[in-house]
Amino acid sequence: MNETLREQQYALARHLRDPQRNAPPPGVEARRLKIYRELFYGAIEGLLAGSFPVMRQALGERRWHARVRDFYANYRSQTPLFTEIAEAFVDYLQGVALDTPWQLELAHYEWVEAQLYLSDAEDPLHDPAGDLLDGEPLLSCVARVLAYRWPVERIGADYLPTVAPQTPTLLLVYRDAGLQVRFARLAPMAYQLLVGQGSGQERLQALSGDLQQGVALLEGLRAQGVIIGTRRDVVLRPSPTL
Known part of the structure; x- marks a missing residue:
């Protein structure tokens, strides 16, 4: 891959993850950047909101979005699967300072509930x-x-x-x-x-x-x-x- 193109892609990815700290690559229209930012963040936030509805209600919109944006900007997920994003979020919570003492346990409880609902595991002999x-x-x-x-x-x-x-x-x-x-x-x-x-x-x-x-x-x-x-x-x- 052309090194210039690679650096442009990395610059765009950094900007989409954390636009407050990373400038966009040059030459991209501001209107398009706004659409990309909203689409990418909205996809992650929607997945997490569906997996952790009680936490979202308990934290309130402002704190919930602050938590999701920090996860989106700073956590380096090792999975490409959307179905494993909730587990990655629980892992993220174990390594950050929490603004409510019950946040990690509530997230784990909701994650277990979602995992059991989706599970296709089979019982052993x-x-x-x-x-x-x-x-x-x-x-x-x-x-x-x-x-x-x-x-x-x-x-x-x-x-x-x-x-x-x-x-x-x-x-x-x-x-x-x-x-x-x-x-x-x-x-x-x-x-x-x-x-x-x-x-x-x-x-x-x-x-x-x-x-x-x-x-x-x-x-x-x-x-x-x-x-x-x-x-x-x-x-x-x-x-x-x-």
Whole structure:
């Protein structure tokens, strides 16, 4: 590529990303530059607004656009895929000073919700009718067990906490059979049961939990499709010798 053309393209890209700090390349009509700036920024802002609607409302228009413009100008995304821009935005938030203490957790929560809605993942090999006490309970590939300092599922334009609660927010987020993403608050025991290791019985014993209550919880989650059964390990058979 001609070096002059390459430098013009870079100059244009720098200007479109951050017009306040980068002059446009010479010879480009101001009216056209304005159209390009609005189109490029509008595409990114629209994608993020669709992925983080609660954050946009909670921050308000001025702070929201300031945050998106800073992301657009300064974050160097490694993905060419529009579907991964939301994940890049969450990554960006981890490296900047935030003007609200709950901003990163709220963004992560909204990103998980969007990821589950769009996911085409497939569940691993499992036994749908497996014994949830003797076997290892297996979560659906479209279910997540999450813990946050802030009550992310309540934050919005009408609720903007400034002090984190003493107890964490424990959530189950999952996509149901109707392809709707739902969430449920978890009690500490239910959270530990779902993130634990080993068989259902081993998890309950580690928690000193009531066996009958634990089984009822696991079976209820299986009925909802959150737990898909028990893990079934793949047995690799040796290749036949000639």
